[in-house]
Amino acid sequence: MTRRSFVKLTENINEIREAIRQHGQRGAEKLRRQNGLAKAVLVFLKTNPFRQDLHQYSPSLLLELPRPTADSREILHTAGYALERIYRKGYLYQKGGVMLLDLIDADRQQLSLLDTPQSDAEQQRSAKLMSAMDALNQRMGRDTVKLGMPSPGAAWHLRCAHRSARWTTRWDELPTLYAG
Template identity: 60%
Template sequence: MKHPWPPAAGTKRLRRKFSVNMERTVLELRGVSCLEMNDLFEPKKRIMTSRSFGSSTGQLSGLQGAIRHHAQRGAEKLRAQKSLARAVLVFLKTDRFRPDQPQYSPSLVVELERPTQDTREILHAASVALQKIYRPHYKYKKAGVMMLDLTDQHRQQLSLLNTPQTDEDPQRSQQLMATMDALNEKMGKGTVRLRLPEKNAPWHLRCASRSPRYTTNWDELMRAYTDEDAIKKRKSI
């Protein structure tokens, strides 16, 4: 009986075509230990949040909403792994599957004044980057924000110019962000945000074909009808 898994050469091809994680997954399924438990909880060296738009848009206001959303989400992930970012990258992409449209895929890195996990500072840097790379007359299909040059918040290198007053600002910032995260964890993700997102914005995902969320959303629970209820419903139609 032939072994169901590909030979070693096959895993090398998987690594070249996909990634080292794919190769490790196949080897793990074979019973070859490749992943240490600590590897799964290693802090990321960079954090990216991005998403393709429900429909293409060339409006700056729509792109600003998408960048704000990704920047806030990235800052939350940054705080979750107790890291600080030294720089923020913002990128835009047009639809590469539409060769009939002009293509433009810019990106820009903005260095932060100090390593931070404060959503406000990250939002400001992301907004500056977007203003510099945005060009009208293009239809953008994707945008994203990446946190770069991450460092452990407990191993931050302090400046010789720091004073007791400058040390108070990060402490107040950390307390504010911790309060926001605690409220969002208790009341639901997105309860507390900096500036509400625009409703029905082009960058929102289209979910017309999504299956009902029977087990996670009270408003979408399955409904049971009796024969009498079904008859009344048909008559009303």
């Protein structure tokens, strides 16, 4: 599951779509790292349950993928379709997320009688493309290659201004002492 609260409440469908796209991409990357495939995608939105002055709405929709996949494009297409079906104008959303469900190991995938050599070639091409994307992102830095361009300052961007130091998990953030 990949989810995050938005920096500010928003009803802008484009900002929410970008967030869902970002979450779906992260989930697919994690899935490929684990050599897994997903059979279904769940997309959800939430309004702020602590704001009694606002109307509450917390929809979710589970959609089955056409075939088990770790391809970001297929996951994002399905997630985008789910978002279009659950989004309602007039609500201020606080959080959105994507959950990949019914996970299987890529090496133990159940074969289908309906698969053709063309679909097998397409799956191999897809795996090569996703592998190349992951390799570039690993070598050049996270989000070097991504699907879709996020708008700057969107409500879903992570704001780290008040984050505490991460000395125990980041070598580059260890305090440095200089003897003078």
